[in-house]
Structures are given as C-alpha cells and as structure tokens.
Amino acid sequence: MDDFLRVYFAGDLFNHKDLVGNLLLAEAIGEKSDGRFQCVLPQNMEQTTGRSIDIRNQDLLEVMRADLLLLNFDGTELDSGTVVEFIYAKSLDIPCVILRSDFRSGGDEEMGGNPWNLMCSGYPRTEVMTLNGMAWYQESYRSTDSTNAALDQLYQKLAVEVIARMEDVLKSPPLLPEDPAKAREIYRWGLSYPGRGVENLLSDSELDQLISTKRNKTS
Template identity: 40%
Template sequence: MKHKQKHHTVYFSGELFSQKHLIGNAYLAEAIYEKSHGRFLCVLPQNIEHGKSSSRAARDRDIKELLECDLALFNFEGTAVDSDTLAAFMIAKFADIPAVVLRSDTRGDAWTAMAGFFPRTVKVVVDSPGLYKTSMKRRRIAAIDEIVRLAGQHSSVYAQLMCEQIAQACVRALDRAIKTKPRMPKHLCEEVYSWLALMPGFKGKEKVLRKHISRILENKIDRDLL
C-alpha cells in the first residue's frame, strides 16, 4: 500500500561561507515552509550537526541527507556557481531527485550547458534587486531619513517582502517538480542506488552503506518518488 505524504523534505543547497549566505538560506527556507503551509520542509546543510568530524565525514553526511530528501533546491548564485552546490546538483540528478534551481542574482546567466537541460528540474529566475525596490515603493517610504529607516528596521521589511515573493515562486516550482514522473526506469532503480552507495566513496562498511541506501530507495518507491 502506497503511503500518501502530507509533506516533503527538500535538501536546500547553497553557499555557506558568510553571514549573508547563512541568513539568506535560513530566511528563505522558513519562508518556503510558511508559504507552502508546511508542505515543504527544507533541510539546511548549515544546520546539520557535524561536531568535530572531518571534512570527509561532513561531506558523507550531507550526501546521505541529500539522497534521503524527497526534493532538492539549489541556489545557483554569483558570477560562478558554488562548486559544492554544483556537485550536490549532479548527485541529485544521478539519483533522479526532483529539483528546483534558483537564481536571484542579476549578474548574467551563471549556468553552463553542462548544468542545464536535466529532467525533473524546474528553473526559477527572479530579479531580487528589482523585487527589493518594488517593496520600497509599495510601502511609500523610499525617501525617509536614513536614521528613521535604520531605527524602524525598514530595510529588513523590504528584504522580508522580497524573500516572501521568491519563496512563493520556489513553492510553485517545487509543486511542479514533485509532480514530474521519474526519469529512471523501474528496473534500473536498484542497480543505480547500489552504485550510489559506492560511487561517493563513503567511509564505512560497504554492507552497512548498501543497506542504508537500499532503505532510502524503498522509501522513495513506496511514496511514488521513483
């Protein structure tokens, strides 16, 4: 009997190197949860507890989290896509995970042909500076004194309104992505996921790794994700 899922987990992949990245990731993830009425639960790699583990152990944990999630959201920002985000995107496509690729950066198109045209992938492109300026105009306080703006936290309100619009676009895209049919043929699922247990070179016993990835596959099949 198939299990009907009330909510879906979304691996949220993006840069993690500055306070702007961390704040932006957290804010957008929470806005997506709110705008989807709890249907999409973003898993933030920055919130995954790695303790004092090595970079390899942290990488292993992040890949397993990605494979366990129902969907994935990838932030393709900047003049060049973050290498960790791009690597996670490719693993998601190997696993036939429905994905949304977000770009809110107006500095040209950072995608290359090799990162485009993959199935079960929905592209969201938004003009974040434009949305921010529109939020200012709607509140009709663009010309207020900077002291008043800072003391009244007006700029954070503009950013909040901008983020909410981006989140709404992401929710629509996630809804489209989750409805896409699996690209991977049923008879190949077991073989592909067996390979995914080996391909990253996870540290640990092969038998245990295969069993863990096999459970992930069974869960996805049970909920019609594959």
C-alpha cells in the same frame, strides 16, 4: 505533518548574507506550503567530527535522502559544491529546482539560455527559476518603512514562486526503475562511487525503506 517532502537546500553558506538569506527563504517555504516542503539547511546540521571528508559524506547522504533539491545558482561563478550536489542528485533521479536571483549574466549558452556554464543545463526533472533579485528587493523595500516587513514581503513572494516550481517538477515522470531491486542497485552505486566511507552509511534494508518512502510521498 508526517508526509512532508524533504528539500535539501544547496548553495553558498560562507558568509552572513548567505546564511541569513538561506534561513529566511527556507522558513518562508515551510510557512507558505503549510509544512508540505521542509528545507534541510546544511548550515544547520551538526557536524559529528572535525574531518572535512565527514562533512562531505554527510551532505551527500542528505542529498540522497531528499525528495527534492533547491539549488542556489547565484554568482558569476557557480559554487562548486552546489554543482557537485546537483549532479549527484541527477544521478539518483531526484527532482531539482534551480534558483538564480543574481541579475548578472554569464555562461556560454546561446542567447536566451541559462546564465551559467552549459554543462549544468538540460537535465531532466529540473525546473529553473531566474529573477532580478535587485528589482525584487527594491520593490519590497520601497513598499514599507519597516525592514522586517520588507524582508518578510520579499521572502514570502519568493517562496510562493519557488513552491510553484517545486510542484511543477514533481509532476514530471520519474526515470528511476519501478523494480525495487534495480532502484536499489542505482542507489547502492550512488553510495559507492563517491568513496571514502559513503558506501557504509546505509544498509540495503535502509536503502529499500528510503526508496519506498520517497515513492509513497511523491506518487
């Protein structure tokens, strides 16, 4: 479908568990949404050079291109790259869904608050989904004798819940100015402040097209 929403999937991708889990959830989201939400996995993007700064720049550009972000906030300490991508998305008024399946608590918020550093909480156009990943896994594992069936059940269930949060956050009114020139100014600043070549990745005409396309898909 041509009007699918581009979802940047941010999170850990440094071991086989992260890589496989990211892939299974991304595919389940695409399937359960009938292709409406298509996840962009950084782990699947080809790196054109071996320079780490180019990897950073490519990821920031994909965040900017996204209609929505899905962020994995698992772990006793949040992945620093994921936090940077979250704040970058917020500076561009991109809707976000934060997913935490880690049942461990942490952070410095008041009782009943989010289980992470309070500086990552309270941003507009952001939905938070927390769950006990161990409990969900055991429920699926005990319901079937097949590993594949258990994984399918787990990720299909998770995808349905994530999709519901995505639909909810898309209903929140945008903060980005309606004036195309003002919107382009904000996006141009978003390309400028990271430095190190990001400012050269999109022309003004490409920015105008990107902003227009996003608005047409989510209006």
